[in-house]
Amino acid sequence: MPNRQRLAVVVAAYNEQAALPVLHRRLMDVLDRLDLDTQLIYVDDGSRDDTWDTLLGLAAADARVALLRLSRNFGKELAMTAGLDRVDADAAIIIDADGQDPPELIPQFVARWREGYDVVYGTRTEREGEGWLKRGSAHLFYRVIGRLSHTPIPRDTGDFRLMSRRALDALGQLRERQRFMKGLFNWVGYRQCAIAYERAPRLAGASKFNYWRLWNFALDGITSFSTAPLRAATYLGVATAMLAFVYACFVVVKALFLGDPVQGWPTMMAVILFLGGVQLIALGVIGEYLGRLYDESKQRPLYLVDAWQPGAATPAPPP
Numbered sequence: 001m002p003n004r005q006r007l008a009v010v011v012a013a014y015n016e017q018a019a020l021p022v023l024h025r026r027l028m029d030v031l032d033r034l035d036l037d038t039q040l041i042y043v044d045d046g047s048r049d050d051t052w053d054t055l056l057g058l059a060a061a062d063a064r065v066a067l068l069r070l071s072r073n074f075g076k077e078l079a080m081t082a083g084l085d086r087v088d089a090d091a092a093i094i095i096d097a098d099g100q101d102p103p104e105l106i107p108q109f110v111a112r113w114r115e116g117y118d119v120v121y122g123t124r125t126e127r128e129g130e131g132w133l134k135r136g137s138a139h140l141f142y143r144v145i146g147r148l149s150h151t152p153i154p155r156d157t158g159d160f161r162l163m164s165r166r167a168l169d170a171l172g173q174l175r176e177r178q179r180f181m182k183g184l185f186n187w188v189g190y191r192q193c194a195i196a197y198e199r200a201p202r203l204a205g206a207s208k209f210n211y212w213r214l215w216n217f218a219l220d221g222i223t224s225f226s227t228a229p230l231r232a233a234t235y236l237g238v239a240t241a242m243l244a245f246v247y248a249c250f251v252v253v254k255a256l257f258l259g260d261p262v263q264g265w266p267t268m269m270a271v272i273l274f275l276g277g278v279q280l281i282a283l284g285v286i287g288e289y290l291g292r293l294y295d296e297s298k299q300r301p302l303y304l305v306d307a308w309q310p311g312a313a314t315p316a317p318p319p
C-alpha cells in the first residue's frame with residue numbers, strides 16, 4: 001500500500017472498563033470504511049478499575065491498537081497530551097472514551113481535513129443526559145471565557161476534533177503545565193472549521209467531572225488564557241479609591257460647617273470592612289496567578305509513563 005495517509009485516534013480513558021469495548025467496536029466499524037491507514041492510541045489515565053486489562057484484550061485482538069498507561073491519574077488534559085505526543089500519523093482525532101462523541105462523525109472530519117482544514121472540531125447543539133445545571137454552567141463558562149480570552153475559543157466545543165500534522169506539531173511545542181486544551185487547540189490557529197453534532201449520553205459509568213472539578217477547570221481556563229481578572233482588580237482598586245476620595249471630601253466639608261461631634265462608628269466599620277474585603281479579593285486574584293507561576297517554575301515533566309505498547313501494525317520504518 002504505497003503512501004496511504006495515516007490517521008490516529010487518541011482516546012483518554014479513566015475508569016471506563018464498561019464503555020471501552022462498545023466504543024471500540026463503533027470506532028472500528030467507522031475506521032474500516034475509511035480509505036486510510038489507522039492507528040488507535042488508548043491512554044489509560046491511571047484507572048483503578050479493569051480498564052487496563054480491557055485495553056490489553058482489545059490490543060491483543062487488533063494490531064492497530066497501541067496502549068499507553070500513565071503512572072497515575074493525571075487528568076484528561078494531560079492524558080490527551082500524552083496520547084498526542086505519541087502520534088506519528090498525518091492527522092489525529094481526539095474522542096472521549098464514554099461514547100458521548102459519536103465516532104460516526106469521523107468520516108465528515110476526514111472529508112473536511114482533505115479539503116485542507118487543519119483543525120475540524122465538533123460543536124454540540126444538544127447535550128442529552130446532562131442536567132440543566134451542567135448545561136447552564138457550561139453555557140455561562142463559554143461566554144465568560146469568550147469575552148476574557150484573546151484567543152478565540154469556540155462556544156460549546158469540547159475536545160472532540162481532528163488535527164492535521166502541522167497543527168499537532170504546533171500543539172506539541174506548547175509544554176505549559178497548566179494545560180487548558182480547549183484554549184491551546186485554538187491558540188495554534190491555522191484553518192479551522194466546525195461540525196455540529198448532538199452530544200449523546202454516556203454509554204456507561206458516571207462523569208468524572210463533578211462541580212468542584214469543573215469550577216477549578218474553569219479557573220484554570222480563565223487564568224491560563226486571560227489576565228483580565230488582574231486588570232479587574234486594578235480597576236476595582238481605582239474605583240474604590242475614587243469613591244473614598246469623594247466621601248473623604250464630604251466628611252471634611254461636613255465637619256467644617258457642622259462641627260464634628262464624635263459619631264459615625266457604623267460608617268467607619270462599613271468602610272473598613274469594605275476596604276478589607278476589596279483588598280483580600282485583589283490579593284486572592286494575584287495569588288491565583290502566582291500559584292500557577294509557581295507550578296510552572298518547577299519545570300516538572302507533564303506526565304510519567306508506566307507502560308507503552310505500540311500497535312503491532314504500526315508501520316515499520318522503510319528498509
Ligand code: UDP
Pocket residue numbers: 012013014015016045073074075076079095096097098100206207208209
Ligand atoms: N478522563 C480522563 N482522566 C480523568 C478524567 C476523565 O482521561 O481524570 C476521560 C474520561 O475517561 C472520558 C473523558 O475524559 O473519556 C471525558 O470525561 P467525562 O465523560 O467524565 O467528562 P464529561 O463528558 O462528563 O465532561
Ligand code: MG
Pocket residue numbers: 096098100202207
Ligand atoms: Mg463524558
